Amino acid sequence: MGQSVLIAAFSGRALAQSARRAGFEPLVVDAFGDLDTRQAAADFRVVDGAMQRGFNTKSVVAALEALATAARVYPIGLILGSGFEDKPRLVVSLAKRFRLLGCSPETIAASKDPATFFATLDKLNVPHPETRLTPPDHPVDAWLTKRTGGSGGRHIRVFRAGVASRRRRYFQKQLAGERLSIGGLFAPGGAEFAPTRQWISPSTQNPFRFGGAVSMPEIDASLYRRLAEAASQVGTALGLVGMASFDFIVANGQPHLLEVNSRPGASLDVLDDAHGRLFAGHIAACLGTPMPAAVRSNRPARAMAVLHADRGPLTLGDIPWPDWSADRGTPGTFVPRGAPLATAFADAPTADEAQRLAAVRLAELEDLIYGHSKS
Known part of the structure; x- marks a missing residue:
């Protein structure tokens, strides 16, 4: 035990x-x-x-x-x-x-307070989208409004001109590009990083809803170094401890840091190994004990994709869940329209193949769940 x-x-x-x-x-x-x-x-x-x-x-x-x-x-x-x-x-x-x-209350607050966080990025010369605490005046470009401390993309909305400033929301210029994330493990002796590629699963109500992530994306070595260097600088400045993740969007070859999650994030599902090294490393980092040794493996890329109840609300039945599924609700659970419903996993030799297989399984899982539930 x-x-x-x-x-x-x-x-x-x-x-x-x-x-x-x-x-x-x-x-x-x-x-x-x-x-x-x-x-x-x-x-x-x-x-x-x-x-x-x-x-x-x-x-x-x-x-x-x-x-x-x-x-x-x-x-x-x-x-x-x-x-x-x-x-x-x-x-x-x-x-x-x-x-x-994990991180101290002060670090968690600083990483999610837009005034503190983006001022830290500016001090470190880490690129990020233009960000404001008040609505932009007569915007020419597309802007987003985000809730302070929000996660999972559900809090993000497209900014409409004329909307008044709201408490605990900030405004950020929208950039188009590839969504990449860096998972970090910060310990007293240094930090280690691993990249993931992420995507959204938009709906009418939640156009920037988190859709999934995949490990081992093919990233240019120079780009990866810039991502890891930015994560290292920011993590050190904020005093991060243990697992954390850094979400970027790469526009025209330039990575822009969007946010930091000063806690274990969704990438844990695709970056952890069979021995729970990330969890063990997190505990070690927080207690100041030796980190578990990294074990080289030839494991394939892993993708996780989130299924949402977009066909409509339902009450879960007795579902024959596939081995590659997770977040499996108990029979009788009511799931509102658009809420997270389950997760599909897929392993493949490359990130692209894993992501495609996860998408196929997501559709299969949706049919299975709705076919064994009450709407």
Whole structure:
């Protein structure tokens, strides 16, 4: 039996599975409690309504304390996933009750505060799209409006001229280009990086919704160095610890940094290995213990693609889930239109092949789920 560790996220599935691979006992608080999470977790609690209303201090603390009290061995700390970047007071409150295994509340807040973050990029001469805290006057180019602390692309909207400034939103010039991300693991002795390619799955209501990611994209060596150098500079300046990810858009050969996720992100699904090295490395970085050694492998590229309930709302039935699927909801779960429904994985020799296979499986998974559910 390994050490137990608390995990809190909108979806704790990827972190729980990585923790298991690394030999830890994950204790999970999330918004879904899907079949995969229940299988990976030593224990879990579901915060009802968190995806619709966000996490709140009372329910999250109660769930975490219940898990910690019931654990076989008291957990070594708490890892935060998605769902906390826009709630700095909640992060501070959690840090007072549990040992945070990850970035400090101050670092999380700085990485998601547009005034602080983009000023840091300017100081480091790291390119980024033009960004404002107030709506642009008479814009000629296309602009976006984003929610401070938002993640997953659901918070992004196309800016319409004449729209008044809103609290906790900022404005960024839209760039066209390739979406690349750098997954980082920051430790006292240095940092290591791995790239992924990402794409969106647009809908009418959410035109920039996250669609998926794939490992091992073919990237020019010079471009990769620039991405990694920018990530290293920014991560050091912000004081990142453990896993983090950096989202770029490459326009006309120039990478522009869009945001930093100062926590484990979606790329964990495609970058982690069979031994949970990223999770083990995250724990080591946070505790100041030796990092696990990197193991060379000839594993193929891996893609993950998110399926959304775009055919309409449904109640999940008893579905014969394929082995390559994840985030599998329990029978009787109601899924609103457009909400995340499941995930498809695919391995292939190249990133392009893996992404194509994931798309095929996504369509197959959609037919399967809707065919075994009630609309």
